[in-house]
Amino acid sequence: xxxxxxxxxxxxxxxxxxxxxxxxxxxxxxxxxxxxxxxxxxxxxxxxxxxxxxxxxxxxxxxxxxxxxxxxxxxxxxxxxxxxxxxxxxxxxxxxxxxxxxxxxxxxxxxxxxxxxxxxxxxxxxxxxxxxxxxxxxxxxxxxxxxxxxxxxxxxxxxxxxxxxxxxxxxxxxxxxxxxxxxxxxxxxxxxxxxxxxxxxxxx
Numbered sequence: 549x550x551x552x553x554x555x556x557x558x559x560x561x562x563x564x565x566x567x568x569x570x571x572x573x574x575x576x577x578x579x580x581x582x583x584x585x586x587x588x589x590x591x592x593x594x595x596x597x598x599x600x601x602x603x604x605x606x607x608x609x610x611x612x613x614x615x616x617x618x619x620x621x622x623x624x625x626x627x628x629x630x631x632x633x634x635x636x637x638x639x640x641x642x643x644x645x646x647x648x649x650x651x652x653x654x655x656x657x658x659x660x661x662x663x664x665x666x667x668x669x670x671x672x673x674x675x676x677x678x679x680x681x682x683x684x685x686x687x688x689x690x691x692x693x694x695x696x697x698x699x700x701x702x703x704x705x706x707x708x709x710x711x712x713x714x715x716x717x718x719x720x721x722x723x724x725x726x727x728x729x730x731x732x733x734x735x736x737x738x739x740x741x742x743x744x745x746x747x748x749x750x751x752x
Contacts (some may be wrong), residue, residue: 560587560592564602568628569657572665573672603661603669610658611674618649625689632693636663637746638739645735648714649728655725663715683707694749706745710738 566575578599581625582589596602626641652659666672683704690698717730 556587573669600669607671610655651726653728663718696749
């Protein structure tokens with residue numbers, strides 16, 4: 549049985565990042581990744597079942613970090629639910645928005661892959677599922693304290709608009725510092741919209 553040469557792992561990973569960031573998932577080629585890394589395609593397939601598995605491996609750390617961030621965010625929203633305070637709701641939103649900014653800054657290339665280069669991959673399905681989950685949890689949160697029926701479709705559209713803005717900022721090709729600055733400028737407008745919705749639902 550052949551022994552896998554682990555000294556090639558970093559070369560393959562760096563080559564995969566370059567290929568996927570440049571061409572996106574669909575247009576990227578395992579053969580070109582092998583050429584970039586200076587290895588055979590066989591060396592790729594001994595490590596990754598297929599192109600999708602390789603693409604997903606590049607995002608695995610980002611997915612783990614995102615999951616880890618969900619617990620403190622949920623705690624903030626629970627506190628807002630308990631108090632029923634608009635201020636606490638907005639504070640929870642600000643906390644979550646800051647988390648997204650931190651994720652963007654610390655994992656910028658992963659965000660580019662996920663938001664702008666993942667079409668056709670299972671990671672794209674993960675992004676859709678993440679948005680759907682966020683819509684569900686937001687509606688559930690609002691319904692627990694709202695004085696009026698929550699329009700689930702409206703919440704979905706607002707949530708998708710948020711993610712669309714994040715995607716467009718990243719697609720613009722800014723560096724990390726510029727992207728973070730742009731998001732900070734946009735967030736007050738998103739924040740105002742959610743504030744209006746929350747207060748409509750909680751005003752008799």
